[in-house]
Amino acid sequence: MITAKAARRTALTVTAALLLPLFAAVPAAADTHDRKADNKPQKHPNPPAVMSTVGGAQLGKPGTQVSLGAGAPVLPKDLSGRSWLVADAESGAVLAAHNAHWRLPPASTLKMLFADTLLPKLPKEATHLVTEAELSEVGTNSSLVGVKEDLTYTVNDLWLGVFLRSGNDAVHVLSAMNGGIPKTVQDMQAHAEELQALDTRVMSPDGYDAAGQVSSAYDLTLIARNGMQKKDFRDYAATVRAKFPGEMDGAKRDTFEIQNTNRLLTGDYGVAPYQGIAGVKNGNTTHAGSTFTGVAERNGKVLLVTVMNPDSGESQAVYKETARLLDWGFAATGKVTPVGELVPPRSAKLKEAGGGAGPDKHGSQARPVGIAKDESSGGVGIALAIIGGVLMALAAGVFVVNRRWPSARG
Numbered sequence: 001m002i003t004a005k006a007a008r009r010t011a012l013t014v015t016a017a018l019l020l021p022l023f024a025a026v027p028a029a030a031d032t033h034d035r036k037a038d039n040k041p042q043k044h045p046n047p048p049a050v051m052s053t054v055g056g057a058q059l060g061k062p063g064t065q066v067s068l069g070a071g072a073p074v075l076p077k078d079l080s081g082r083s084w085l086v087a088d089a090e091s092g093a094v095l096a097a098h099n100a101h102w103r104l105p106p107a108s109t110l111k112m113l114f115a116d117t118l119l120p121k122l123p124k125e126a127t128h129l130v131t132e133a134e135l136s137e138v139g140t141n142s143s144l145v146g147v148k149e150d151l152t153y154t155v156n157d158l159w160l161g162v163f164l165r166s167g168n169d170a171v172h173v174l175s176a177m178n179g180g181i182p183k184t185v186q187d188m189q190a191h192a193e194e195l196q197a198l199d200t201r202v203m204s205p206d207g208y209d210a211a212g213q214v215s216s217a218y219d220l221t222l223i224a225r226n227g228m229q230k231k232d233f234r235d236y237a238a239t240v241r242a243k244f245p246g247e248m249d250g251a252k253r254d255t256f257e258i259q260n261t262n263r264l265l266t267g268d269y270g271v272a273p274y275q276g277i278a279g280v281k282n283g284n285t286t287h288a289g290s291t292f293t294g295v296a297e298r299n300g301k302v303l304l305v306t307v308m309n310p311d312s313g314e315s316q317a318v319y320k321e322t323a324r325l326l327d328w329g330f331a332a333t334g335k336v337t338p339v340g341e342l343v344p345p346r347s348a349k350l351k352e353a354g355g356g357a358g359p360d361k362h363g364s365q366a367r368p369v370g371i372a373k374d375e376s377s378g379g380v381g382i383a384l385a386i387i388g389g390v391l392m393a394l395a396a397g398v399f400v401v402n403r404r405w406p407s408a409r410g
Helices: 004-024 028-033 107-118 155-165 168-177 181-194 217-227 231-238 317-332
Strands: 064-066 081-088 093-098 127-129 152-154 241-249 252-259 277-285 289-298 301-310 369-373 382-386 392-394 401-404
Touching (some): 093 217, 107 231, 107 277, 168 181, 231 277
Antiparallel strands (some): 064 093
């Protein structure tokens, strides 16, 4: 016979089990915003009342920020992301945003920061013999590309594994080549601060759920924009499929095909390929939900969109909401007043380009668009090199946005 006391204890246990996923779905830092006035948990947590104002005061406000002009289309109605942002990749103007600086778990979109930090440090033709220790701390149920211990890989192989398959095993090996996980985390954090991605806190190099690890739609867009200045970053982000080294078969090394998990590139799982898409990175974990940052070109305009944790229940919602925001952004260009801007890196200095129009109100120097064939992709696509927007003197030269159509390797 069940006593009243035992029944109450059972009921409490069941209630706790039902509520646990709601608390686990958001970082501890956001817990104070996850309750209604009556202290009961709510399905849709509220953004913080006060957020960062990097990029403009309006971006620090909760809710949707947009300033529609004459003839501008209204924003799509079916948007459920906790945070999103639409930006002009050239000028850095933020066309619209929703909770832009809300610090949320980033999942594997954090690999954009990992790549932007380490790509210049590791020659892609270098080889590395993988050890058991380098793979020992890869998180349970991580996304993997299939790196094996006691086999040798080039840095190029490993980057393909990171960008196409979001392979945490490849991330851990590259981190080992950089001096280890702690050093890589430190390097990434320093680079985020240099970029003024100040919402970002790095605890793991691969984006695997970790206490205190957060970023924002603003930061992820900022990081993607900086990454797209690097040719290798652009090439990897736009690659649809490639051959990856497998096991040794006698004296011969087997290979297997890997395909990019960015559904707007591949068109998988009921998502149509997005016209003009050229990257960048997707992610999905228990705490982060689905996250995605994408870059696309249409009619000479390049846009960046980030969507974090949509909860509409729609299949592949993060891609579909990104596509809707890209469509809106292309239609709204020139018809909205920017609500903020993507700031330049701390070390960057605005550089006079000469011969062009003067800076606009966001400090952007207008420049013409240059179109050039991309020989490295074997004629698969066209690289539309934008020498414009914010031109900044970086350590390696001029800050530019380069676009390319997706390419297949191998």
